[in-house]
Amino acid sequence: MSSMLTRGMEVKARAPGKIILSGEHAVVYGSAAVAAAIDLYTYVSLTFPPPSQSSDTLALQLRDVGLEFSWPTKRIRETLPKTIDNPSCSPTSCSGETMKLITTLVEEHSIPESKIEIAAGVVVFLWLYTSIQGDKPAKVVVSSELPLASGLGSSAAYCVSLSGALLASSNAVNLDFSSEDWLSLSEKEEKLANEWAFEGEKIIHGKPSGIDNTVSTMGNLIKLESGALTSIKSNMPLKMLITDTKVSRNTKALINSVAERRDRHPDTMTSVFTAVDYISNELASTIQLSSSNDLAVVEKEEKVEELMEMNQGLLQCMGVSHPSIETVISTTHKYKLSSKLTGAGGGGCVLTLLPALLSASVVDAVTAELEQRGFRCFHAGIGGGGLEIRFGGRL
Numbered sequence: 080m081s082s083m084l085t086r087g088m089e090v091k092a093r094a095p096g097k098i099i100l101s102g103e104h105a106v107v108y109g110s111a112a113v114a115a116a117i118d119l120y121t122y123v124s125l126t127f128p129p130p131s132q133s134s135d136t137l138a139l140q141l142r143d144v145g146l147e148f149s150w151p152t153k154r155i156r157e158t159l160p161k162t163i164d165n166p167s168c169s170p171t172s173c174s175g176e177t178m179k180l181i182t183t184l185v186e187e188h189s190i191p192e193s194k195i196e197i198a199a200g201v202v203v204f205l206w207l208y209t210s211i212q213g214d215k216p217a218k219v220v221v222s223s224e225l226p227l228a229s230g231l232g233s234s235a236a237y238c239v240s241l242s243g244a245l246l247a248s249s250n251a252v253n254l255d256f257s258s259e260d261w262l263s264l265s266e267k268e269e270k271l272a273n274e275w276a277f278e279g280e281k282i283i284h285g286k287p288s289g290i291d292n293t294v295s296t297m298g299n300l301i302k303l304e305s306g307a308l309t310s311i312k313s314n315m316p317l318k319m320l321i322t323d324t325k326v327s328r329n330t331k332a333l334i335n336s337v338a339e340r341r342d343r344h345p346d347t348m349t350s351v352f353t354a355v356d357y358i359s360n361e362l363a364s365t366i367q368l369s370s371s372n373d374l375a376v377v378e379k380e381e382k383v384e385e386l387m388e389m390n391q392g393l394l395q396c397m398g399v400s401h402p403s404i405e406t407v408i409s410t411t412h413k414y415k416l417s418s419k420l421t422g423a424g425g426g427g428c429v430l431t432l433l434p435a436l437l438s439a440s441v442v443d444a445v446t447a448e449l450e451q452r453g454f455r456c457f458h459a460g461i462g463g464g465g466l467e468i469r470f471g472g473r474l
């Protein structure tokens with residue numbers, strides 16, 4: 080395997096979004112949560128200019144929001160001398176002091192007020208880039224198939240794909256540059272990308288549990304409990320209708336609102352988180368493929384539906400539901416289908432379990448009614464691959 084990337088060669092990374100089947104928010108306090116990767120990806124393309132092109136800028140293009148940024152490398156060097164003097168592949172947290180310096184670089188560009196939440200993503204980019212690559216000139220382009228800020232883990236897919244592209248173009252990752260396929264990383268390399276992505280998520284979420292970046296890096300179906308990870312093997316179809324309420328929300332603000340409620344009612348909220356822990360563990364053992372789990376698919380689906388409803392009740396109790404989410408739940412309930420919010424809530428996306436034997440006409444009818452109410456419905460494959468890297472041609 081070749082170990083040096085040629086200048087002018089493109090490195091692409093892709094990382095999936097996710098759904099949380101059970102346990103969001105409570106997982107931040109150590110309860111179990113179950114999440115699955117979905118087959119909608121965020122893509123990052125990174126190119127160092129070829130030797131023939133003299134370039135002295137670091138450029139970032141965020142296609143989903145139509146924003147472009149560029150900084151002279153000299154400006155980056157004078158603002159962040161400590162970070163760029165010690166580029167390293169070992170994950171470190173962005174200190175408050177460095178965050179302020181990076182913010183000055185971001186504020187040199189005007190971001191429209193309606194897109195101001197993207198600033199956190201730009202801070203993440205500058206932190207990850209300068210920490211791993213120093214002040215090398217490059218062009219980075221980000222695009223996503225995920226709705227942003229909607230509960231499907233767009234921030235984690237952004238952080239994981241950025242970390243993946245940056246590490247794949249460093250010496251920390253050993254991949255076959257001559258291959259044109261999407262390539263997976265070794266377990267050790269995945270762990271490194273996941274740890275960097277977690278540092279990025281900390282900038283966007285404040286206090287993340289790590290479940291979103293972990294499932295985006297590893298793919299498949301996982302349970303996370305107090306930071307401990309279990310892979311779940313399931314042979315259930317687990318088909319979900321995803322409904323985007325189109326109500327935009329911010330995960331950091333929702334995590335903060337749950338923290339405030341917990342400060343006001345510590346014992347009560349601890350009991351709520353404990354109840355969620357039981358729900359997630361029961362859900363994990365229901366969907367898990369094992370010799371002691373011999374329920375028929377229909378029985379497993381009924382259990383999962385009931386557990387989803389119970390989890391939704393507790394999410395409402397945490398204060399993270401929303402009238403638009405309640406409308407989706409009552410609409411699907413008319414068709415005897417069970418739903419819950421997914422991700423941080425407050426709007427965003429809702430999951431509805433579609434039992435294996437449900438007729439297509441019911442799916443069409445419920446979808447039509449939800450869309451007539453202004454929501455957007457879609458399906459996504461569940462439990463697929465995680466972070467992958469691909470090398471493009473020379474410029």
Ligand SMILES: Nc1ncnc2c1ncn2[C@@H]1O[C@H](COP(=O)(O)OP(=O)(O)OP(=O)(O)O)[C@@H](O)[C@H]1O
Nearest residue numbers: 196197200228229230231232233234237330422423
């Ligand atoms: N493709 C992207 N381009 C630019 N910024 C992005 C992109 N994807 C995510 N982000 C950053 O992540 C933020 C959204 O993160 P947030 O955690 O609020 O939502 P989410 O991850 O989609 O939902 P959840 O955390 O509930 O799963 C955006 O405001 C932006 O800063």
Ligand SMILES: C[C@@](O)(CCO)CC(=O)[O-]
Nearest residue numbers: 103104287288289422423
């Ligand atoms: C709300 C939350 O539990 C899930 C967001 O997808 C936050 C986290 O776990 O980091």
Ligand SMILES: [Mg+2]
Nearest residue numbers: 232234235330
């Ligand atoms: Mg997020």
